Amino acid sequence: MTSGLSVRAKAVLAAAGTVAFAIALCMLALVLALQHNLRDSADLDARNAAVAIKGQLGKTRAMPQRAYIIAPGAVTIKDASGRTVTTHTTPTDATSQGPTGLSDLPAEPAEPVEAIEAGQPYSVSVSPSTTSVNSATGLLLRQAAPAAAGLVLFVAGLTWLLVGRALRPVAAMRQEFTEITERDLHRRVPVPRARDEIHRLARTMNATLDRLHRAMTRQRQFVADASHELRSPIAAVRAQLELALTRPSRTDWPAAVHKALRDTDRLQTVASDLLLLARLDAQEAPPKAAVDLGALAAEEVRRHPGALTMDQPTTAGDQSTTAPSQSPKSGDHLTKTRAQDPPAVVTGSRVQLSRLLTNLADNARRHTRTAVSITVAVRGGTVELAVDDDGPGIPEGDRERVFERFTRLDDARARQDGGTGLGLAIANDIAHAHGGTLTVLTSPRGGARLLLRLPRAA
Known part of the structure; x- marks a missing residue:
């Protein structure tokens, strides 16, 4: 019902409704308390009147033929057998008639009492008067209703002004934001001083x-x-x-x-890399499949049979170390060491992770002097894959820049060797898409170490 209203109108309705509800509760509590007190007072007056009438009826002296009852409400007199002797209604409020009881003075508009014999036992009941309760309740409502309505209107007006003033910065922000286009993204919305x-x-x-x-x-x-x-x-x-x-x-x-x-x-290579980067930029979630990084490393080694020496693992358990070839041959050499137990299994896309490893290996092969080594290790809940070379390395000041797109630290050599400047950028994006990290370190062999860390599959 309020979906089409503004925030300002909703705030006014909420404030006015809250105040009106609170006033209604207070008025209800006040009326109930007043009625309770007045009824208690009327009950007390009725009991006193009944006691007084009963006391006068029990006197031994003869009663006049006509007597007058002044009581706050209707009076019912019964004899010893329970038979109603007489019932009289006295509409006059007891608070305005003076003493309560029997009198031989005509108290207008009191009703006459007949057929009462002196000295006989009687039971007397007097109904409490509701006149004072009704009068007080009506007076309270007539006096309080205009004041309550005025208070609700005052709160609504004050809320309208205060909310309008509070939302004034929002209007300025909205106006500025609507004028910002893709050509002037340097513009910013105004920030109000209030820390709200x-x-x-x-x-x-x-x-x-x-x-x-x-x-x-x-x-x-x-x-x-x-x-x-x-x-x-x-x-x-x-x-x-x-x-x-x-x-x-x-x-x-x-x-x-x-x-x-x-x-x-x-x-074709540049176009393929651009398409892959576009998919990575779209943040498409990679398939949730189990991938063995050790098996991927073995496949990468087998793809370079002419420049490959295969070393056996030197350790077992949850770690593996690199054992580079001691007799490098001419050309590129790719050595690979991995531990067989426990398996280095991660969750993700086998195609993307294979592309990541290929990019890292190709980058290292372009810059190494003798050999490239791939190391796979399981350390707790993390799988580590390190690609080491013995080339010139990467200076510390450029270790973040190499992951930028089309970045070449040695532009001439990279173009000659066929590099597009996108390999490490793609590898870094794939690592982050799989919840991992890719960092550049100094290799123990003197060159660069590209270290990939991925969460291990459960």
């Missing part, structure tokens, strides 16, 4: 705008970098094809096609 809920709301809105601004800035930079990364191989392919067409007879067509295919592969 509206102040906290304004700070929360500004914090949200800060995150949106950073996300938009990152997105624009990402689009610009992606455009640059796609434009370079496209321009290279176009230049090669134009050069071949201008000199078709002197063109080494197999070499030209080979170069075009290489640039096309680079385009």
Whole structure:
């Protein structure tokens, strides 16, 4: 019923209704207390009148033929056998008739008492008067109702003014917020000075705008970098094809096609990485399947048979250590050590985790001098996967920056070796999507260590 009302109107209705309800309760309690007291007083007056009448009827002297009863209410007189001798109604309030009892004075409009014999025992009952109760209750309601209505109106008006003043900053925030577009996310809503809920709301809105601004800035930079990364191989392919067409007879067509295919592969790799990043940015939950990181590491080793030496585990239990090859061969070497018990099982997407491991291994293979080692270990409720190389390492000042998209610490070498600058960014996003972390450390072998930590599956 109040869904279409404003906050201001709802506050006024709530305050006025609360005050009206409280006044009604107080009035009810006051009326009940007043009626209780007046009824007790009327009962006492009736008992006193009955005692007085009974005392006068029991006198031994002869009663006059006509006597007058002055009592607060109706009087019923019964003889010893229980027979009603007479019943008289005295509408006159006892509080205005003076002494209560029998009298030979005509007390208008008292009723006459007949057929009463002196000296006989009688029982007398007097009904309490309700006149004073009704009069007092009506007077109280007539006097209190206008005052209560005035108080409710006063509270409603005061609430309207106070709530309007309190919501004034909200109106200013709303006006400013409606004018903010994607082109001016640097603008912020005004923050009121009062340290209240509206102040906290304004700070929360500004914090949200800060995150949106950073996300938009990152997105624009990402689009610009992606455009640059796609434009370079496209321009290279176009230049090669134009050069071949201008000199078709002197063109080494197999070499030209080979170069075009290489640039096309680079385009395909960048497009695939961009699609994966788009899915990760959408925060799609990875499938909940059991994945053995040790098995993934073994598969990664088998994918590089020409540059692989397989070392046996040097320890068992919940830890594993790396035993690098002592006689490195020419080219890249990938060694892998893992413990068989307990299994290094995590929950997530096997495809994404395999991509993560491949990116880490490819990054290490591009920078190592002799060999790359992969270590899988179970430590309590965490599974650790470390990829070590013996290359130049990563300076501490760049260990956070390497996870940014299109970041290359050695741009020339990375482009020559086919890196897109997205491998570590993708790996970091996959790690966070699986509730883990990816950090850069110094390897015991002198190069870089990329350490992945994931929660172990129950």
